[in-house]
Amino acid sequence: MSDATPVDDADFVRLANAALDGDISTDDGARLSEAIARDPARAAQFARLAMLHDALEREMNAAAAGRAVARRTQTLARFRRVSAVAAMLAILALLGWFSLRTTPEASAAEIVARLVASAKSGDRTYFLRAVGASQTAPVVKRGGRPAPSIDGAILYVRGRGEYVLARLDADGDEVLTGSDGARAWIVPPKGVVRVSRDPRRFSGALPGSQQGIAFIDPHADLAELARSYELTLRPAANAGALARIVGVRRSDARGGPKRIELAYEESTALLRAIRLENLPQARGGPRTVEFELVDDAPLAREFFTHAFHHDASRVVIEED
Amino acid sequence: MDPRTRQAFALWTQAQPAVSAFVFALVGDRAVRDEVLQDVALAVLEGFDDSKGSGGSKGSGGYDASRPFLPWALGIARNEVANARRRRGRFPTQLSDGAEHALVAAVAEVSEDERARLSHLAECLRRLDGRPREICDLRYRTDLSPARIASALGMQPNTVSKALQRVRDELRACIEERLAAEGAR
Numbered sequence: 001m002s003d004a005t006p007v008d009d010a011d012f013v014r015l016a017n018a019a020l021d022g023d024i025s026t027d028d029g030a031r032l033s034e035a036i037a038r039d040p041a042r043a044a045q046f047a048r049l050a051m052l053h054d055a056l057e058r059e060m061n062a063a064a065a066g067r068a069v070a071r072r073t074q075t076l077a078r079f080r081r082v083s084a085v086a087a088m089l090a091i092l093a094l095l096g097w098f099s100l101r102t103t104p105e106a107s108a109a110e111i112v113a114r115l116v117a118s119a120k121s122g123d124r125t126y127f128l129r130a131v132g133a134s135q136t137a138p139v140v141k142r143g144g145r146p147a148p149s150i151d152g153a154i155l156y157v158r159g160r161g162e163y164v165l166a167r168l169d170a171d172g173d174e175v176l177t178g179s180d181g182a183r184a185w186i187v188p189p190k191g192v193v194r195v196s197r198d199p200r201r202f203s204g205a206l207p208g209s210q211q212g213i214a215f216i217d218p219h220a221d222l223a224e225l226a227r228s229y230e231l232t233l234r235p236a237a238n239a240g241a242l243a244r245i246v247g248v249r250r251s252d253a254r255g256g257p258k259r260i261e262l263a264y265e266e267s268t269a270l271l272r273a274i275r276l277e278n279l280p281q282a283r284g285g286p287r288t289v290e291f292e293l294v295d296d297a298p299l300a301r302e303f304f305t306h307a308f309h310h311d312a313s314r315v316v317i318e319e320d
Numbered sequence: 321m322d323p324r325t326r327q328a329f330a331l332w333t334q335a336q337p338a339v340s341a342f343v344f345a346l347v348g349d350r351a352v353r354d355e356v357l358q359d360v361a362l363a364v365l366e367g368f369d370d371s372k373g374s375g376g377s378k379g380s381g382g383y384d385a386s387r388p389f390l391p392w393a394l395g396i397a398r399n400e401v402a403n404a405r406r407r408r409g410r411f412p413t414q415l416s417d418g419a420e421h422a423l424v425a426a427v428a429e430v431s432e433d434e435r436a437r438l439s440h441l442a443e444c445l446r447r448l449d450g451r452p453r454e455i456c457d458l459r460y461r462t463d464l465s466p467a468r469i470a471s472a473l474g475m476q477p478n479t480v481s482k483a484l485q486r487v488r489d490e491l492r493a494c495i496e497e498r499l500a501a502e503g504a505r
Binding site: 030032055174 | 351413418425430434442460468472485
């Protein structure tokens with residue numbers, strides 16, 4: 001037995017929930033372990049809490065899936081910043097180009113036109129999740145520090161080349177990269193803000209950018225993707241389901257995600273999810289990334305400018 | 321599907337929520353949990369083909385139909401978590417060996433009763449709205465940590481943790497109410 005401090009009821013519940021929320025210190029973890037190992041009643045209490053957490057995840061996802069098409073997610077509406085994505089428009093445009101080549105023209109053209117129109121019609125906020133075994137392999141930057149994680153990042157898109165990608169670094173501080181369509185920028189938690197007239201500058205963190213498919217330049221990315229992917233349309237299986245477009249990288253193509261899947265509402269053409277599978281791993285990072293639409297409320301007009309995201313006192317360096 | 325495979329699927333489907341909760345408690349990461357669960361499901365099916373303990377999958381032994389299924393599946397899950405830990409290193413959650421052992425017995429003991437209680441959870445969740453629902457959604461659907469939720473909503477992490485605790489307490493109370501009402505009928 002260790003000599004860990006005994007815990008009372010309230011303390012045990014706090015420790016158990018902290019563990020199940022992935023938010024427990026090593027010392028508290030040892031106290032929790034001691035309590036569970038020593039007392040079968042505590043073990044049972046922890047087991048019940050674990051089952052509650054598991055059921056909450058299942059039920060919250062089921063509830064979200066069952067909501068009406070017209071529902072507007074309010075989850076992130078109170079975020080301090082707003083957003084937009086050129087990624088979306090680029091994907092849609094390139095897939096549209098593909099569709100015209102690889103599927104019955106009328107339906108593919110119609111769908112893509114609707115998706116593009118929908119993407120242009122308003123702001124979108126996506127939550128990014130890394131999936132798969134390589135999820136925990138961090139991208140290591142020069143200097144040895146891991147790059148901010150794409151897992152849990154928020155991507156804001158407006159559909160005309162504007163985007164903001166919000167990630168957390170190893171210290172839990174927010175790193176923002178983005179573009180207002182004309183100038184790209186990066187706002188780190190502290191230090192200088194850098195701005196560039198190269199719209200691809202600072203876009204390396206966007207999933208797919210390592211493979212030259214950053215989804216922020218429709219014209220350049222389209223050519224590469226058109227060469228490399230076969231496209232299939234999958235209509236919704238029933239009235240409540242999402243329709244899908246699947247792009248599979250051709251066997252003779254080099255680089256890029258092996259498979260791209262877009263899920264959208266047939267009635268509104270609202271793009272609800274993107275999945276990039278089997279991303280090349282040469283420089284670390286996740287194997288698969290999912291984008292989930294969490295909000296489509298309008299963002300502030302100046303949201304995609306760097307100035308919106310930092311104090312006027314910050315030093316701004318124009319790189320070119 | 322042959323009858324034995326059908327039986328394996330039926331037992332696994334029933335046990336899966338408890339095994340899922342157990343694995344998550346040990347690894348603290350959804351993606352890792354899902355990977356481990358896939359390995360557990362495969363091992364369970366292999367173990368079913370290897371009944372009466374003639375070797376079984378990955379040292380767990382075949383399934384003995386005269387004994388309860390869930391403890392056997394939890395044993396497999398614990399082995400698979402250990403395998404994943406060897407491959408990946410430390411997980412966010414790190415219970416001691418003694419705690420893991422105690423948890424296997426505890427999950428097997430409370431699973432059936434807790435499953436019945438949690439069947440009321442969906443109805444109780446419908447009562448949740450406003451900021452509590454928003455926080456709950458960010459935690460359980462979007463999988464943000466309390467610290468990330470706090471950052472997103474401009475709150476203190478401790479405030480988010482307490483809010484989540486209040487939500488869970490309220491849901492527990494709601495479940496108890498519904499169980500009591502059910503018992504009174």
